[in-house]
Amino acid sequence: MLKKTLSVWLWLSLCTIAFAQESFNIEGTVLDASSLHPVEGATIYGKDIFSISSRTGAFTLENLTPGTYALTVSSMGYASEEINIAVKPEMQKLTIYLKESATHLEEVEICGKTQLRENKEKPIVAVAVSEVFLKANRENSLMQTLGKIPGVSTVNIGSGQSKPVIRGLGFNRVAVVQNGIKHEAQQWGSDHGLEIDQYGIENIQIIKGPASLVYGSDAIAGVVDIQPNNTPELHSFKGEVNLLGESNNDLFGISTGIEARKHHWYYRGRLTYRDYADYKVPTDKITYENYIFDLHDNNLRNTAGEEANASFSLGYEKDNIQSETTFSNVYAKNGFFANAHGLEVIVSDIDYDSSSRDIDLPFHKVNHFKITNNTSIESGKHTFLFDLGFQNNQREEHSEPTPHGYMPKPDSTKERIFNKNTYALNVRDAFSPNDKHNMVFGVNLEYQDNNIGGWGFLIPEYNRFTVGGFAFDTYQVNPDFHILAGLRYDYGVTETKAYYDWFQTPRNNPDGTTSYIYMQRAENKTLDFGSFSASAGLSYIHNHTTYKLNVGKSFRMPLANELASDGVNYHMYRYEKGNLDLDPESSYQLDIDIDHTTEAFSVGVSPFVNYFENFIYLNPTSNYYETLQIYEYTQSQVFRVGGEVRASTTLFNNLHLDASAEYVYSRQTSGPKEGFTIPFSPPLVGLVSARYQFKNLLFFDKPQFIAEYKIAAAQDEIVPPEEVTDGYQVFNLSYLSEIDLFNNDLPVELRIKLNNVFNTKYFDHTSFYRLIDVPEAGRNLSLSITLPF
Amino acid sequence: MIASQTAFLYLYKMKQLSKFSAALILLLFLASCSSDDGADKDEEKPTITINYDDGFPQACEALKRGETYNFRALVTDNQALASYSLNIHNNFDHHTHDDQEGDCSLEPVKEPVNPLLVVDNYAIDGAPDSYEINIAITIPNDVDTGDYHCAYSVTDETGWQSRTSVDIKIVD
Numbered sequence: 025m026l027k028k029t030l031s032v033w034l035w036l037s038l039c040t041i042a043f044a045q046e047s048f049n050i051e052g053t054v055l056d057a058s059s060l061h062p063v064e065g066a067t068i069y070g071k072d073i074f075s076i077s078s079r080t081g082a083f084t085l086e087n088l089t090p091g092t093y094a095l096t097v098s099s100m101g102y103a104s105e106e107i108n109i110a111v112k113p114e115m116q117k118l119t120i121y122l123k124e125s126a127t128h129l130e131e132v133e134i135c136g137k138t139q140l141r142e143n144k145e146k147p148i149v150a151v152a153v154s155e156v157f158l159k160a161n162r163e164n165s166l167m168q169t170l171g172k173i174p175g176v177s178t179v180n181i182g183s184g185q186s187k188p189v190i191r192g193l194g195f196n197r198v199a200v201v202q203n204g205i206k207h208e209a210q211q212w213g214s215d216h217g218l219e220i221d222q223y224g225i226e227n228i229q230i231i232k233g234p235a236s237l238v239y240g241s242d243a244i245a246g247v248v249d250i251q252p253n254n255t256p257e258l259h260s261f262k263g264e265v266n267l268l269g270e271s272n273n274d275l276f277g278i279s280t281g282i283e284a285r286k287h288h289w290y291y292r293g294r295l296t297y298r299d300y301a302d303y304k305v306p307t308d309k310i311t312y313e314n315y316i317f318d319l320h321d322n323n324l325r326n327t328a329g330e331e332a333n334a335s336f337s338l339g340y341e342k343d344n345i346q347s348e349t350t351f352s353n354v355y356a357k358n359g360f361f362a363n364a365h366g367l368e369v370i371v372s373d374i375d376y377d378s379s380s381r382d383i384d385l386p387f388h389k390v391n392h393f394k395i396t397n398n399t400s401i402e403s404g405k406h407t408f409l410f411d412l413g414f415q416n417n418q419r420e421e422h423s424e425p426t427p428h429g430y431m432p433k434p435d436s437t438k439e440r441i442f443n444k445n446t447y448a449l450n451v452r453d454a455f456s457p458n459d460k461h462n463m464v465f466g467v468n469l470e471y472q473d474n475n476i477g478g479w480g481f482l483i484p485e486y487n488r489f490t491v492g493g494f495a496f497d498t499y500q501v502n503p504d505f506h507i508l509a510g511l512r513y514d515y516g517v518t519e520t521k522a523y524y525d526w527f528q529t530p531r532n533n534p535d536g537t538t539s540y541i542y543m544q545r546a547e548n549k550t551l552d553f554g555s556f557s558a559s560a561g562l563s564y565i566h567n568h569t570t571y572k573l574n575v576g577k578s579f580r581m582p583l584a585n586e587l588a589s590d591g592v593n594y595h596m597y598r599y600e601k602g603n604l605d606l607d608p609e610s611s612y613q614l615d616i617d618i619d620h621t622t623e624a625f626s627v628g629v630s631p632f633v634n635y636f637e638n639f640i641y642l643n644p645t646s647n648y649y650e651t652l653q654i655y656e657y658t659q660s661q662v663f664r665v666g667g668e669v670r671a672s673t674t675l676f677n678n679l680h681l682d683a684s685a686e687y688v689y690s691r692q693t694s695g696p697k698e699g700f701t702i703p704f705s706p707p708l709v710g711l712v713s714a715r716y717q718f719k720n721l722l723f724f725d726k727p728q729f730i731a732e733y734k735i736a737a738a739q740d741e742i743v744p745p746e747e748v749t750d751g752y753q754v755f756n757l758s759y760l761s762e763i764d765l766f767n768n769d770l771p772v773e774l775r776i777k778l779n780n781v782f783n784t785k786y787f788d789h790t791s792f793y794r795l796i797d798v799p800e801a802g803r804n805l806s807l808s809i810t811l812p813f
Numbered sequence: 814m815i816a817s818q819t820a821f822l823y824l825y826k827m828k829q830l831s832k833f834s835a836a837l838i839l840l841l842f843l844a845s846c847s848s849d850d851g852a853d854k855d856e857e858k859p860t861i862t863i864n865y866d867d868g869f870p871q872a873c874e875a876l877k878r879g880e881t882y883n884f885r886a887l888v889t890d891n892q893a894l895a896s897y898s899l900n901i902h903n904n905f906d907h908h909t910h911d912d913q914e915g916d917c918s919l920e921p922v923k924e925p926v927n928p929l930l931v932v933d934n935y936a937i938d939g940a941p942d943s944y945e946i947n948i949a950i951t952i953p954n955d956v957d958t959g960d961y962h963c964a965y966s967v968t969d970e971t972g973w974q975s976r977t978s979v980d981i982k983i984v985d
Contacts (some may be wrong), residue, residue, distance in 0.1 A: 313976065315912050373907070426908040427925070429932050433906070644972035646895030648934035651966065653974050696972070699854045742856065744972045 047154075048111050048718050050085040052118030053077070054097060058621065061156055063122055064109035065257055066099035076257075079812075080762075097122065101141075105546040118229050144570045145499075147508040147561025148235070149630055151175075153228040159773065160810065161728075162762060166222030172246065174668035174684040175232045175630070177813045178705045181792035183356060185217030189245030189790060190232050191632065191666055192688040192706050193766040196583060197609075199235070199243035201348055202250040205413030206242065208446040208472065216419065219354045219392040220250065221333035223266060223279040224294045224451045227251040232668075233580030233615045233632060235691060236557035237510045240468050240492045244611050252348065252398055252473040253292065254283040255341060268298075272779075273328070274380070274803035275300035288342045293592025296333040302359075303327050306785040306802035312676070320377040324798060329358035335358040342724065344402040349395070350728065357389040372424060385437055386423035392416070398747060405457060409449040418443050421478070421595070429650045430529045434479035439594065441477035446470065458570075464500040464510075467491070476523075482600065483589040484523050484546035486584040490516035497557070504565040512557040516581045520588040522548045539805050545590040555579035572617040582606040586657045592650075599649040600642065601656045604700040609659075610637045624673060631667030631750040641703060644697055644744045662702055680715040690741070700743040704790045707751070725771055739789040749794065752786030754779075773810040780804060836960040858973040859890035859963065861897075862933055867945075870963060873917035875982045878958070881951040886965045886977070893940035893970040899948055904929035911962065911980040920982075921959050929956040929983060942971060958983050 054066040054077045062081025067074070070093045071678045075083040077099075085095075098104035102122035109118065124141040143152050164168045167178045167186040178186040179194050188198050198209040203218060210216040228250050235243040256262070262709040263282035269275065274637055276297035284291060302323040321324065332355045362376045362384065374384045397412040419442045425434040452466035455577035472488040496510025528540040533604040561574030612635045619628040638659040647654045666688035674680045687708045690701045714731040721727055738751040757778045762771035785802040787794050821865050863866065869885045876882060888894055905923045929952065946965065964978040 313912060424908070426906065427898075427902070429902075430930070644968075644974065646968040646970050646972055647936075648896050648898045648966070648968070650932045651898035651900040652965070653933060653966070653968060653972075745974065748856075 029059070033052045047087045047089060048113070050088060050093070050095075050109060050111060050115065050118060052120060053081045054083065054099070054120045054122060055736075056102075057121035057123045059154075061154065063099050063102065065258070066097055066102070066122065068095055068097050068120075070095045071354070072565070077596055079791050080769075080771070082769065086286075088415065095494070127138055132392065143229075144619075145500075145506045145563055146507060146573050147563045147572050147594050147617045148231055148559075149632075151230045151232065153230060155226040156762060156793075158225060158228070159810075160729070160758075160777070162775070163779075165217065166220060166225070167248075169217055170228070170230065171221070173230060174433065174686045174711070176230060177686075177790060178547070179704060179790050179792065180788065181217070181360075184273065185356075187216075187218055188246075188248050189704070189706065190230070190248075192664070192690060192702070194704065194790075196210060196242050197245040197248075198238045198248060198435065200248045200250070201239060202394075203252050203348075203413075204398055204409075204411035204450060205335060205394075205396050205415070205448050206239070206426040206470070207394075208415050208444065209392055209417050210419050216390065217356065217358075219356065219390055219417070221279075221294065221296050221335060221352065221354055223333075224253070224281045224297050224335070225250055226253045227801075231629065233574060234557075234559070234576040234613045234634075236514075236578035236580075237494055237496060237512050237559040237576065238466070240514060241490060241516070241555075241579060241604055241608075242469075244580040244609060254473065255346070256283045256290045256292070256298075256338065258285060258287065259397065259417075259683055260285055262738065262812065264810050266808065266810045268808045270300070270804055270806040271802055273300040274301035275806075281298070288340055290339045290341070291335045291337060292339075294334070295788075296331070296745070298331040299381075300330070302548055303330045304802045305782045305799045306780075307799055308539045310796070310798055312796045321380070322802065323377070323380050324361055324793075325358035325376040326362035326384050326387070328381050329356065329603055330383070331356040335776070336513050345399070347397065347399040349397045352392075352394045353422050353439075354392045357387060359383040359387040361796070361798065362386070365434040374424075375620045386421070386439075388419060388421045389418070405455055407454040409450070409452040411448070413446070413448040415446040415448075416444070417446070423594070425479070427590065429652075431479070431525075431527050431592075436479070439480045440482060442474065442483075443477070444472060444474045446472045460500050462500070463495065464497075465493075467493050475736040479526065481523055481525070481545050482589060482593055483583075484588045485521040485590070486518055487514065488581075488584070489516045490514060490581065494557075505562070506564075507560075507562045509560040510558065513554070513578065514581075515552070515554045517550060517552045518584060518587065519801050520546055520549045520551075520584055523544055546588045549588065549604060551587060552606065553581050553608045555581075555610065568622045569620045572615070574613075574615040576613055576615075578611050578613070580609040580658075581641075582608065582640060592652060597637075597652065598644075599652040599654045601649075601654055603657045606640055606657060606659060609640055611639075612637075613636070625671070626673070627671045629667065630670045632665070634662075634664040636662040636664075639692070641697075641716075645696070658697075658698065659696055661693045662690060663693050664690045670717075678717045680717075682713045682715075685710040692696035692743075697743055701741040703743055703746065705739065706790055707749070708737040712734045723763050723765070725764055726776075726778070727759070727761040730758045736786075736789075745795070746789075747794075747797075749789040754784055754786065755781045757781055770812040771811070773808075773812075775806075775808040777806045777808075779806070820972075834864050839919045855892050855971040855973070857891040859888055859894060859967050859968075859969045859975050861886055861975045861977045862969045863887075863965070863979060864975060870979055872911065872979050872980070873981065874915040875984045876952050877984055878952050878956065879947055879954045884946065884948045884950060884963070884965075887943070887948045888967040888975075889939075889943040890967075890969040890973075892894060892942065894934050894937045894942065895940070895968045895970045897944075897946050897965065897967040898932060898934045899931060899946070900933075900962075900964045900966075901929060901931035901950075901981075903930075903957065904961055904962045905957070907960070909962050909978075911978045913979050917960075917982070918981045919980075923959065926957055927955055928959075929953065929961065935962045952983060956983060957983060970979070 054063040066077040066081050068083050073085050077083045090111050092110045096106050097120050123546040161169050167188045170176050171178045175191050177189045180186040190198050209219040225295035231247040235247045237248050242649050261284040262757040267278040270279035276479035280294035281294035304322040304325050335352035337350035349807045393416045395414045398408045401408045421440040423439045427433040449469045455463045470490045474486050494512035499507045507732045524542040525547040529543050530538050553732050564571045587602045587701050593600045615632045617630040639662040644657040645654045668686045670684040672682040692700050715730045716728040736752050736753045739749045759776045761774045765772045780803045785799045788800050832900050854902050863886045869883050905927050963981050966976040968974045
């Protein structure tokens with residue numbers, strides 16, 4: 025049914041070909057036929073001639089005499105193509121489109137690599153994010169960059185920190201996985217970032233739906249899977265330096281990475297440093313409750329920060345074995361808006377306005393150290409994968425010590441300290457007994473040890489051990505029709521440790537006397553949980569249309585803070601109470617994805633329906649504890665429905681248009697907030713963008729101009745203590761280009777972006793600072809230059 | 814919304830899946846168009862104020878040691894009030910300020926020795942929609958004089974909260 029797969033188009037080239045007397049060159053570009061992205065490392069060979077396509081897909085065959093040549097173009101994951109080309113004077117550039125091969129991809133899938141075809145065949149509703157997308161859309165944090173994907177948004181605090189939200193659910197309901205290991209940072213809170221270096225990432229897969237089957241607890245709403253980078257080419261060395269400057273928060277960032285490979289051995293390294301000042305908002309005063317904070321020079325006081333990251337990995341690949349060990353360390357220090365420590369309004373003697381670059385109290389700093397090893401061994405019909413990980417996450421929150429309630433003034437600024445070690449081991453066997461079946465059996469083990477310090481108590485010390493086993497089979501009915509079914513069981517034990525206040529609280533005794541006691545906030549308790557997950561789905565490819573349907577049950581184990589909190593959250597100015605009786609969350613979801621992509625246009629729709637048996641959330645009660653409102657972890661049934669629509673087309677060859685919309689409707693159908701939505705529900709959002717590719721101009725190659733328009737509806741679906749957020753419209757512009765500065769096939773990449781062109785004052789309903797009425801960042805001009813070497 | 818219409822067109826080309834997914838999408842858009850099914854939801858916060866004749870204390874009020882005062886604030890709600898609290902603590906380190914108009918001049922920063930601390934919670938019975946908080950407090954003779962901060966808060970049965978605060982002084 026497939027006609028000859030090769031399409032070779034000769035088209036008027038934008039540059040003319042250089043040729044010497046008597047001998048000619050063939051110049052061309054190899055592109056992926058579906059995505060039109062360059063195919064790097066494709067081999068182009070004929071009799072006595074050979075070339076490999078570069079990073080941009082370009083290749084040159086030199087010193088040819090006139091005549092007809094038979095060329096074979098091949099690349100891993102693509103069907104090899106043969107073409108005949110007549111070499112003569114004034115040749116035009118070749119563009120060769122390679123189609124992905126279905127047969128080869130079965131192997132690629134085992135290696136865990138991303139390919140468009142593989143994604144199409146997978147019944148799971150997933151979005152593959154390429155390095156090209158990341159480069160073109162890079163924002164201040166990795167998650168803000170991913171926020172442009174329909175169905176993905178972020179919970180932000182300040183300018184540089186954000187967490188992923190998939191279809192309105194975030195925090196511990198979205199698992200972030202890097203190199204096969206679940207990233208264990210401070211994902212439970214709204215006031216910390218992700219703690220991953222966003223540079224040097226090539227492939228991300230986003231699953232927009234329950235994915236506990238493979239990823240275990242926490243993947244109840246989705247997964248952001250940051251996949252290992254592709255193995256460097258044989259006998260290669262390459263590197264890049266990226267420089268970034270931003271006007272809004274006077275950010276300066278530098279990141280440099282190298283990768284090299286001998287034959288079997290390869291390594292990669294990266295260093296990143298970013299330093300930024302307070303960010304500017306398009307207002308000169310913030311009104312919160314009855315308070316008014318005047319802003320100096322539009323600066324959101326004390327939101328400056330810095331980030332320093334380093335990573336190194338060493339890999340070995342030979343025959344059937346591949347192994348890579350990665351060491352990484354991410355350090356960040358950020359200030360918090362000074363007029364309100366969380367929700368509490370505070371006054372300070374600190375002269376915050378003397379410098380917009382300094383980081384005064386309150387601030388936090390975090391260090392995330394991680395070692396991972398990914399090893400795969402192919403043995404006959406089996407491929408064994410081992411992911412081993414160790415993570416240490418150390419977070420310190422500092423604030424000016426103030427007395428509160430019966431707590432006297434503490435003697436240090438260390439409000440809260442968390443030190444968490446996580447050990448993880450995943451073992452998987454991917455087994456293909458024949459062409460039809462692709463089975464995967466796996467075991468995940470994780471042990472976590474959380475220690476606390478500081479004068480504020482929020483979550484207790486705990487140890488947690490989880491073990492899960494799963495099996496799933498992808499059955500190929502025919503090359504265009506795949507069925508997946510799988511089952512998983514998890515068991516977990518959480519041991520919380522007792523905690524007593526460091527200060528005394530008076531208690532009235534029945535006999536009229538008063539005693540002073542160290543209040544107990546957490547007890548020694550061992551809790552265990554077990555849960556089944558399951559998933560079944562199908563994918564059907566019919567010509568240009570891919571249909572997917574998936575039903576799944578996912579779960580999430582309650583966290584220590586949900587189980588055992590019992591203290592004042594000074595940051596949020598409320599009393600938080602855990603509930604030892606919480607059950608693991610279980611969620612049932614039906615996902616559908618229909619995608620129709622031709623060379624001319626693409627449309628897609630991905631609706632879902634979701635039901636939570638027992639959604640855990642922090643419910644504001646009407647009671648007080650020592651004059652602070654009590655928020656209690658509660659479970660309720662939640663019904664959600666929503667989805668995304670997307671469309672894109674290319675007009676006049678050079679104009680690419682994209683449009684998408686996303687919406688989620690959520691309702692609690694039981695419990696104390698029955699009839700309300702769930703916290704941080706994103707509004708209806710539409711995103712339209714136009715990308716125009718110009719002709720090469722002066723020294724600019726492939727100049728592109730991108731205009732982007734985001735429209736968000738008002739969010740009047742709220743739950744206490746949220747406030748209704750008005751709709752808004754934001755307009756962004758960017759200009760991308762390559763500059764062949766050194767004439768060496770390694771073009772310098774230039775990116776200029778103007779975000780919030782009209783300096784619009786608007787509020788993001790899912791931003792942490794929304795609660796204190798702080799608008800989003802104002803106009804920002806950023807300049808990024810990537811120098812390859 | 815052009816995108817969605819185009820999506821619909823393609824949907825109808827489908828046979829087996831189409832009815833199901835079309836129904837889902839319809840549901841999605843119906844859901845997105847309806848904004849009213851929360852008619853009986855309580856989305857209003859209670860109110861709280863000391864800005865009326867009997868409201869007490871007023872900004873910068875000086876309270877004498879040994880005297881008894883009635884702390885009074887007016888609270889209302891669209892449906893049902895639930896609880897309130899009164900918190901009086903020292904502001905000797907100038908860590909906080911009130912939400913009333915005008916600034917009181919603060920005395921120099923000092924260390925607390927025996928500061929007054931009131932940390933009281935009360936329930937409001939009968940779920941009324943308006944209520945006057947009235948708490949009699951005698952300022953002990955032995956507490957530190959100086960700057961204090963007095964904060965009221967109130968919740969309704971839904972869990973909405975409102976707060977107000979005022980800077981006061983305790984004098985001899």
